[in-house]
Amino acid sequence: MLVNYLPIVFLLVVGVVIGISSQLVGHLFVRPHNPGVEKLSPYECGIKPEGSTFSRNAISYYIYGLLFILFDVEGLFFFLWAVIYKDMMWFAFIEITFFAFILFLGLIYAWLKGALDWTTEMW
Numbered sequence: 001m002l003v004n005y006l007p008i009v010f011l012l013v014v015g016v017v018i019g020i021s022s023q024l025v026g027h028l029f030v031r032p033h034n035p036g037v038e039k040l041s042p043y044e045c046g047i048k049p050e051g052s053t054f055s056r057n058a059i060s061y062y063i064y065g066l067l068f069i070l071f072d073v074e075g076l077f078f079f080l081w082a083v084i085y086k087d088m089m090w091f092a093f094i095e096i097t098f099f100a101f102i103l104f105l106g107l108i109y110a111w112l113k114g115a116l117d118w119t120t121e122m123w
Helices: 001-032 059-088 090-113
Strands: none
Touching: 059 090
């Protein structure tokens, strides 16, 4: 039974080997190793930075991005459901109706909390 997982293990090993070897080749042969004052400064545009280089981003941008990813993955689930609908008929219909209802409740909750409004800071 474990023989069925052999292709997955092979791809995992190949991915790790390619990742480590590309980093190693880049570090040893490709990237220059000449740090200087200009290279270690926060900006290389010729203008000296004034004040702190740290800037805060509004959390609403991150929440908006997370909501996009969440609803995008749910869209994929709808596609997969459409593929198996003919085989499962009523069970699949009830399942996707329940899923869509929960998804709709999540959208309403996010809307009421202001997560879809870019102009206000939420929470």
